[in-house]
Amino acid sequence: MDSDALERLADGNLLAAIDLGSNSFHLIIAKIEHGEIRPVDALAEKVQLAAGLKNGLLDQDAIERGLDCLSRFAQMLESVEPQRVRVVGTHALRMAKNRRAFTQPARRILGSRVDVIYGLEEARLVYLGVAHSLADDAQSRLVIDIGGGSTELIIGQRFEPQTMESLQMGCVSYGKSFFSQGKISRGKYRKAYEQARSQVYAIRHRFHSKCWEECVGASGTLQTIESILSQNGWGEGGIDRDGLAALEKRLLKFKLMDDIQIEGLATQRRNVILPGVAIASALFDVLGITHLRTSRGALREGVIYDLMGRLRHEDVRERTVNALMQRYAVDTETADIVERRAHTIFSAVRSGWQLTTNDWELLHWLARTHEIGMAIAHKHFNRHSAYLLRNADLPGFSQEEQEILALLALGQRGKLGARFFAEIADSELLRIRYLLGIIRLASHFKYVETLEKLPDFSIIADENSLTLDFPKRWLQDHPLTTRELYAEQAVFKKMGLTLTVS
Numbered sequence: 001m002d003s004d005a006l007e008r009l010a011d012g013n014l015l016a017a018i019d020l021g022s023n024s025f026h027l028i029i030a031k032i033e034h035g036e037i038r039p040v041d042a043l044a045e046k047v048q049l050a051a052g053l054k055n056g057l058l059d060q061d062a063i064e065r066g067l068d069c070l071s072r073f074a075q076m077l078e079s080v081e082p083q084r085v086r087v088v089g090t091h092a093l094r095m096a097k098n099r100r101a102f103t104q105p106a107r108r109i110l111g112s113r114v115d116v117i118y119g120l121e122e123a124r125l126v127y128l129g130v131a132h133s134l135a136d137d138a139q140s141r142l143v144i145d146i147g148g149g150s151t152e153l154i155i156g157q158r159f160e161p162q163t164m165e166s167l168q169m170g171c172v173s174y175g176k177s178f179f180s181q182g183k184i185s186r187g188k189y190r191k192a193y194e195q196a197r198s199q200v201y202a203i204r205h206r207f208h209s210k211c212w213e214e215c216v217g218a219s220g221t222l223q224t225i226e227s228i229l230s231q232n233g234w235g236e237g238g239i240d241r242d243g244l245a246a247l248e249k250r251l252l253k254f255k256l257m258d259d260i261q262i263e264g265l266a267t268q269r270r271n272v273i274l275p276g277v278a279i280a281s282a283l284f285d286v287l288g289i290t291h292l293r294t295s296r297g298a299l300r301e302g303v304i305y306d307l308m309g310r311l312r313h314e315d316v317r318e319r320t321v322n323a324l325m326q327r328y329a330v331d332t333e334t335a336d337i338v339e340r341r342a343h344t345i346f347s348a349v350r351s352g353w354q355l356t357t358n359d360w361e362l363l364h365w366l367a368r369t370h371e372i373g374m375a376i377a378h379k380h381f382n383r384h385s386a387y388l389l390r391n392a393d394l395p396g397f398s399q400e401e402q403e404i405l406a407l408l409a410l411g412q413r414g415k416l417g418a419r420f421f422a423e424i425a426d427s428e429l430l431r432i433r434y435l436l437g438i439i440r441l442a443s444h445f446k447y448v449e450t451l452e453k454l455p456d457f458s459i460i461a462d463e464n465s466l467t468l469d470f471p472k473r474w475l476q477d478h479p480l481t482t483r484e485l486y487a488e489q490a491v492f493k494k495m496g497l498t499l500t501v502s
Contacts, residue, residue, distance in 0.1 A: 014040070015311075016077055016085040017303035018070075020106075020114065022050035022092040022148025023172045023272060024220065025066065027073045028300045029080060036132075037304050041076055044220075045069045046268045049092040050149045050172040058096045066102055070109045082111040086307045088125070088299070089116040091149025091170060094399065100425050115398035119166025122299060123152035124316075124395050127161040129302030130218050130295045139213040142287075145298065146221040146279050148172035148272070153203070153283075155212050163206055167199050171221050174275035175257075182257035182271055189252060192275055196282035209288035218298040221276040224269055226294050231264035238293040241284050248277050306396070317396035321365050324392065328375040330368070334446055339367035341454070342442035348459035349466065353434045362401065366408050366439055373409075386410035404432065411436050412443055416494055433495040437466065440491065444484045465498040475501070 011033055019026040026044045030037035047069050052062020077085060087106070093099045093116045103114040117125070126145045134141075138157060145152045149170040155163040178192040200207075209215075217223070222239065228247055229235035235243035247262075254260050257271040265273055283289060309315060325332065342363050346355065373384025390406035397405075411420060416436075424432055445454055458469040468485070475482040485501045492499035 014080045014084065015304050015307055016080045017300045017307065018073060018085070018087040018110070019298075019300040019303065020049070020066070020087065020089040020093060021047075021299075022090060022150070022170055023048055024148070025049075025069050025073070026298075026300045027076060028304060029076065030304050032308070037301070037308070043073060043076060045072070048148070048172055050170065051176065053092055053095060053149075056095060056097045058092070058098055058102060063102050067105055067109060070106055074109050074111075077110065084307070084311070085110065085112045086303050087112050087114045088122075088303055088398070089114055090122050090299070091119070091147060091168075091173075094118065095149070104425070104427060116400060117398050118393075118402075119150055119152065120164050120393050121395060121397065122150070123154045123164040123166055124161050125302035125306060126152050126218055126299050127154040127156050127164070127302065128159065128305050129297035129299055130216055131156065131159045131297070132301060132305055133295045133297030134216065140211070142207060142209075142212040142215045142289075143218060143295075144215065144222065144283060144292070145218040146171060146276055147219055151279060151283075153207050155207065163211075165203050165207065167203070169196050169199055169279055171272035171276040171279065174279065175271055178278075179257065179271075179275065184252065184254055184256060184274060186252055189248070189274065189278055192278040193282055196279045197286055200282050200286040204286050207287050209290070215289050215292040217292045217294045220269070221272065222280065222292065223294045224265065224273065225277065225280060228262055228264035228273075232262065238291055239280070240291050241281075241289075244277060244281050244284060248281065251277060315396065317361075317365065317394075320395050320397065321368050324369055324372060324388075324394070328372040328388070330371055331374075334371060335368050337446045338370065338439075338442050339364060341445045342367050342438055345438045345441055345459060349434070349438070349461035352461035352463065355431075355434060359431065359435060362404060362408070363435060363438060366405055366412075367442065369405070370409055370412055370439065370443070382410055382413050385412075404435075407432065408436055408439055412439050416491055430496075433497060437492060437495065437497060437499075440488060441468075441485075444481060444488065448478060448481055464496065465500065466492070467500040467502070469502050 013032045016029045025047050029041040030039050047065050052059040106114050127143050130143045140157050143154045147170045151167045153165045154161045178188050229243040234246040251274050260270045373381035376384040386406040386409040455471050460467040489499045
């Protein structure tokens with residue numbers, strides 16, 4: 001995030017969040033008032049991105065539906081500074097191997113990057129959005145969000161999630177799997193229910209009603225179910241099992257999704273309501289839920305509150321990194337040295353290499369965690385660090401951020417084979433090479449600086465080169481570091497950069 005976005009947020013400032021869901025895209029623009037947010041504009045469109053996901057690839061129709069929607073959203077965002085907009089993608093984009101075919105043009109349209117987030121990060125943000133919409137009391141609550149491609153479950157108290165899970169079941173994906181061509185039958189419904197039941201059964205010991213005091217639902221699916229129950233006299237606020245049974249019975253009288261006509265059901269939700277009821281019924285039955293009330297807070301509100309925290313230097317990613325360092329007993333002195341040296345190099349090359357505050361944030365977190373693999377083994381510790389950074393649950397980090405951190409940790413030392421850069425998008429390749437060059441150089445100095453203060457030396461950079469000019473005789477007096485720097489020249493050459501050491 002650019003530095004001018006990091007100034008203190010004042011009342012009246014606008015923030016925006018876009019939730020690129022598997023079923024619908026949501027935009028919210030909110031104004032800050034007394035430390036809370038007041039929505040001033042909201043827009044939602046049914047895109048059904050997950051309906052275009054076939055064999056792990058988004059088809060062109062789904063991509064175009066999504067980009068057309070974002071073009072309309074972009075017009076509403078003209079009043080919000082780009083650095084105060086956050087865009088997150090969920091299940092459909094997590095699963096799409098070709099997600100860059102969508103995220104790169106989306107970034108051009110919106111002027112903001114698209115953060116594809118893991119299921120547990122989605123769960124954390126959902127809980128944050130719901131918690132801010134409820135009374136700040138001490139009782140524990142189970143929050144459920146049935147989305148288009150996944151279902152998130154979170155147990156927490158106040159604003160802190162404590163137990164989280166993301167299940168691969170959603171109303172769009174289940175619609176495709178169990179109700180092909182929109183056909184309805186009792187047998188199809190039973191298969192959907194049993195599949196959902198088996199998925200929930202695996203986590204029942206952590207999310208059963210004995211583990212929480214109240215149940216709250218987020219998302220359009222549960223809100224729609226509540227609305228139908230209320231308008232048809234099948235409930236008196238919220239959702240209970242008898243109401244779900246009555247709705248299930250009515251829905252199974254229809255033969256086709258397109259024929260469904262029930263008071264309280266919008267036309268655009270006809271083809272997702274039955275799989276949504278199957279999932280909700282399984283959750284009620286396996287987890288012992290007797291009553292669920294819905295909340296207006298959801299993922300998009302959680303993204304807004306998380307963005308507020310980042311802009312106010314209350315970034316959950318800092319807490320995540322600190323916890324990671326403690327868990328793996330990181331040598332903080334060495335981490336401090338690498339961070340300081342990385343910052344020195346970054347500051348010198350920032351203009352010539354056109355790097356941003358976001359790039360420094362990645363280097364900062366990498367410097368703090370680059371040796372976490374030492375907890376597994378000293379040999380090839382960079383590989384162990386990369387594995388942990390790629391596969392650990394890191395609250396606050398997007399999928400792309402974790403992947404880049406893992407890649408940089410892997411490449412911080414040793415040779416870089418031809419396959420190392422194979423999976424990086426062309427548009428990101430030069431940036432990744434720059435960041436890799438910085439962390440590799442910073443790492444070479446960490447053992448020198450534990451024994452003596454590193455002298456001032458000049459660092460000059462242009463687009464394709466970097467020059468390090470040391471004081472007279474320093475290189476001669478430090479033959480090991482000199483050998484490493486000269487060896488680094490060959491690595492830089494492989495990355496298309498020239499390193500000069502004098």
